Amino acid sequence: MRTSRRQFLKASAAAALLPMPAIAQGAGPRVVVIGGGFAGASAARALKHESTAARVTLVEPNATFTACPFSNGVLAELRELKQQQFTYDKVEQDGVALAKQAATAVDAQAKSVTLANGTTLPYDRLIMAPGIEVRFDALPGYDVRAADMMPHAWQAGEQTLLLHSAIASMEDGGTVFIVAPANPFRCPPGPYERASLIAYYLKTRKPKSKVIILDAKDAFSKQRLFQNAWKELYPNHLEWVSLSHGGKVNAVKPDEMTLVTDFTNHKATVANVIPPQRAAAIAQKAGVADRSGWCPVDPVTFESKLIPNIHVIGDAAIMGAMPKSAFSANAQAKVCAAAVAALLRGEKPAEPRLINTCYSLVAPDYGITVAGVYKPTDGVLADIQGAGGVSPIDAPSANRALEAQFAEGWFKTLTGEVFG
Numbered sequence: 171m172r173t174s175r176r177q178f179l180k181a182s183a184a185a186a187l188l189p190m191p192a193i194a195q196g197a198g199p200r201v202v203v204i205g206g207g208f209a210g211a212s213a214a215r216a217l218k219h220e221s222t223a224a225r226v227t228l229v230e231p232n233a234t235f236t237a238c239p240f241s242n243g244v245l246a247e248l249r250e251l252k253q254q255q256f257t258y259d260k261v262e263q264d265g266v267a268l269a270k271q272a273a274t275a276v277d278a279q280a281k282s283v284t285l286a287n288g289t290t291l292p293y294d295r296l297i298m299a300p301g302i303e304v305r306f307d308a309l310p311g312y313d314v315r316a317a318d319m320m321p322h323a324w325q326a327g328e329q330t331l332l333l334h335s336a337i338a339s340m341e342d343g344g345t346v347f348i349v350a351p352a353n354p355f356r357c358p359p360g361p362y363e364r365a366s367l368i369a370y371y372l373k374t375r376k377p378k379s380k381v382i383i384l385d386a387k388d389a390f391s392k393q394r395l396f397q398n399a400w401k402e403l404y405p406n407h408l409e410w411v412s413l414s415h416g417g418k419v420n421a422v423k424p425d426e427m428t429l430v431t432d433f434t435n436h437k438a439t440v441a442n443v444i445p446p447q448r449a450a451a452i453a454q455k456a457g458v459a460d461r462s463g464w465c466p467v468d469p470v471t472f473e474s475k476l477i478p479n480i481h482v483i484g485d486a487a488i489m490g491a492m493p494k495s496a497f498s499a500n501a502q503a504k505v506c507a508a509a510v511a512a513l514l515r516g517e518k519p520a521e522p523r524l525i526n527t528c529y530s531l532v533a534p535d536y537g538i539t540v541a542g543v544y545k546p547t548d549g550v551l552a553d554i555q556g557a558g559g560v561s562p563i564d565a566p567s568a569n570r571a572l573e574a575q576f577a578e579g580w581f582k583t584l585t586g587e588v589f590g
Contacts, residue, residue, distance in 0.1 A: 209484025
């Protein structure tokens, strides 16, 4: 049957009035990923590989990502900050759409994400990887202004340079204090690697100076390995004060560069205050964080236990035994992407096994490692006993030097997979 010109125009006009989703019914499912760090960028790319038909949008306001792993080397002048920075060019080349705006709201009922410019992104599944935010309400005296004088440097970039400048300009004979928080927090070995590399810098550049860790804990990651190394390398340049010995800082006085503990007040030349943390603000707004400030998730799919169709990965999530680390984030992202792809196909996701490997540098030629393997158990990710481990406590110096080289390769491999 022939169609008249009038009938054709009438049909075209009607089609033009249809909402875009109705026109594009044949298109693939929509997945929005919030956050372009190790977790978010990995998830976006992995999902495109798992489901080429999926329309994946990565929401990330920054054009450049600055990595926290290895950023302690910037403080010791072993690396430049630019070596920590990566673009999203390869992510886009994989077919991921990049929304260069901050996410300001999530409407779980409407299944949409609102951006800072007012744009609304609908989704079938949402993956949130927003990372952490520093809790400026958790330590009396420590606020945004105080962070300019006592930088936390726990989000790499400007704060890293601020802390480096303070250490570099300190006169020989000064004292650098590091305030380490209670668990949980991003990168459990991080404060102790930081102390090690600052001690290395002081030993070689400012030998009359020292670094003191004031800790809100009595135990920490890789403790025996770190303490053995400190005894060997930095007996006069590094001191650790545990919770039991008065290490917990109860308040700070930034104008006086003073740290207040139960036992005494410490006057710092340089103060690196690492305060308590929680999942970033967008996670709180979306309702996927509980009273702890972190986001409970199903250990198989990483779907939120509080809001359906939203998955949370990386530092923002509660993962049981699995620590908050870049390697963990990358591993979770790949498992989550596979689970989301399966759910979008109407299939049951497979039960995963996840691995975390974390290298720390005690000196440029002295590396130590911890590794763990995890599986879903009783609603969380639990250690598989005997599957992980740490560096040998009595390893010779040649082995430590080799682990330092492995650490460099680990960083290049991880960042290459995520951003390269």
